Amino acid sequence: MSFQAYLDNIQTKTDKTPEDFKALAEVKDFTENGELKKGVKATEIINWLKEEFDLGHGHAMAMYAYIKGKRS
Numbered sequence: 786m787s788f789q790a791y792l793d794n795i796q797t798k799t800d801k802t803p804e805d806f807k808a809l810a811e812v813k814d815f816t817e818n819g820e821l822k823k824g825v826k827a828t829e830i831i832n833w834l835k836e837e838f839d840l841g842h843g844h845a846m847a848m849y850a851y852i853k854g855k856r857s
Contacts, residue, residue, distance in 0.1 A: 788857060791847035799838050803851045806834075810852045821853055 786794075792803050801809075810816045813833060815825050827849055834845040 786843075788847060788850070788855065791844055792851060795838075795840065795844050795848055798840070798844075801838075803848070806848050807852055816852065 795806075796802055807816070807819065810830065811819075814822070815830055815833075816822060830849045830852060831842070831845040834840045834848055835842070840848065
């Protein structure tokens with residue numbers, strides 16, 4: 786599955802765009818000005834995505850990558 790397919794599937798499942806997740810990560814204090822805050826671990830974000838949005842591990846990893854800055 787391509788990176789974009791992961792993002793599309795997440796949006797279909799949650800009705801939230803990748804940019805919505807970036808904004809939510811800022812509200813959750815994982816990021817600041819669009820950048821991951823120093824000391825924030827991938828596991829924290831992945832666990833949040835799994836618990837709050839019922840994402841599987843692969844989809845949570847893809848969204849973590851997007852939040853971190855990956856675009857393709």
